[in-house]
Amino acid sequence: xxxxxxxxxxxxxxxxxxxxxxxxxxxxxxxxxxxxxxxxxxxxxxxxxxxxxxxxxxxxxxxxxxxxxxxxxxxxxxxxxxxxxxxxxxxxxxxxxxxxxxxxxxxxxxxxxxxxxxxxxxxxxxxxxxxxxxxx
Amino acid sequence: xxxxxxxxxxxxxxxxxxxxxxxxxxxxxxxxxxxxxxxxxxxxxxxxxxxxxxxxxxxxxxxxxxxxxxxxxxxxxxxxxxxxxxxxxxxxxxxxxxxxxxxxxxxxxxxxxxxxxxxxxxxxxxxxxxxxxxxx
DNA sequence: ATAGCTGCAAATGCTTTGCAAGGCC
DNA sequence: GGCCTTGCAAAGCATTTGCAGCTAT
Numbered sequence: 001x002x003x004x005x006x007x008x009x010x011x012x013x014x015x016x017x018x019x020x021x022x023x024x025x026x027x028x029x030x031x032x033x034x035x036x037x038x039x040x041x042x043x044x045x046x047x048x049x050x051x052x053x054x055x056x057x058x059x060x061x062x063x064x065x066x067x068x069x070x071x072x073x074x075x076x077x078x079x080x081x082x083x084x085x086x087x088x089x090x091x092x093x094x095x096x097x098x099x100x101x102x103x104x105x106x107x108x109x110x111x112x113x114x115x116x117x118x119x120x121x122x123x124x125x126x127x128x129x130x131x132x133x134x135x136x
Numbered sequence: 137x138x139x140x141x142x143x144x145x146x147x148x149x150x151x152x153x154x155x156x157x158x159x160x161x162x163x164x165x166x167x168x169x170x171x172x173x174x175x176x177x178x179x180x181x182x183x184x185x186x187x188x189x190x191x192x193x194x195x196x197x198x199x200x201x202x203x204x205x206x207x208x209x210x211x212x213x214x215x216x217x218x219x220x221x222x223x224x225x226x227x228x229x230x231x232x233x234x235x236x237x238x239x240x241x242x243x244x245x246x247x248x249x250x251x252x253x254x255x256x257x258x259x260x261x262x263x264x265x266x267x268x269x270x271x272x
Numbered sequence: 273a274t275a276g277c278t279g280c281a282a283a284t285g286c287t288t289t290g291c292a293a294g295g296c297c
Numbered sequence: 298g299g300c301c302t303t304g305c306a307a308a309g310c311a312t313t314t315g316c317a318g319c320t321a322t
Contacts, residue, residue, distance in 0.1 A: 190278090
């Protein structure tokens with residue numbers, strides 16, 4: 001059949017990214033299993049392991065493309081490595097300092113009060129709470 | 137006089153770091169003017185500009201030493217560059233995405249409610265709120 | 273004297289980029 | 298066909314490290 005539906009192809013088309021083999025492979029890996037926190041290197045390994053060939057550069061490019069398209073969100077933990085989150089809605093994170101992993105905290109779990117006004121001519125683009133954790 | 141008091145030498149001695157010329161230069165630059173947010177490269181420039189010679193590697197080493205000693209604190213914004221904060225007590229930050237600068241938010245300004253329990257065998261080591269801002 | 277520190281240059285780790293070859297519409 | 302995308306290798310950037318020489322105690 002000509003019009004076989006492919007969810008992942010559609011995702012890409014919707015944001016005007018050509019559904020190339022590589023991008024479809026990446027997108028299906030990224031979005032086929034609930035919310036995830038993604039590191040480029042890790043994603044690359046997974047994809048290679050699954051038998052598909054995609055270069056690391058393309059992984060980076062695609063993650064950036066998807067982020068610009070609003071399909072991913074960069075988490076602002078400082079660990080010299082970028083984390084991309086498939087959950088693009090507002091929420092917070094535990095950051096495990098030992099194994100450098102992220103755990104979601106639902107947005108409404110934490111109540112914030114007293115967020116100060118930003119400086120003149122600036123507007124708030126993001127409010128992020130990072131709760132760092134380590135072993136007891 | 138033998139026992140000339142030097143505040144910055146004392147700071148170093150207290151944390152068991154030898155008060156070498158380079159470290160004294162750095163420490164005095166860092167702590168002589170209220171709370172600051174420091175980038176290694178910037179600090180290096182400032183010190184060179186003031187006429188003192190210190191290598192960039194030593195700037196990095198010293199910033200790390202001071203951080204381990206508890207005199208500085210690393211801020212966890214994700215900007216591919218480490219920020220060290222002279223204010224080591226709990227407080228939060230605006231992060232200006234345009235000029236990559238930090239602005240302090242006093243700790244008690246923002247009230248947090250509902251911080252979730254960390255996973256088993258983990259304890260919270262830090263709670264940090266980063267409010268990203270950009271131009272209107 | 274000697275343990276610790278510095279500075280250079282090289283190495284590292286993550287990420288981006290230039291460009292020729294290839295693939296999608 | 299034409300434009301976008303890929304992949305490689307090289308470059309980029311912030312940071313760390315190895316090591317020989319120097320310095321504080």
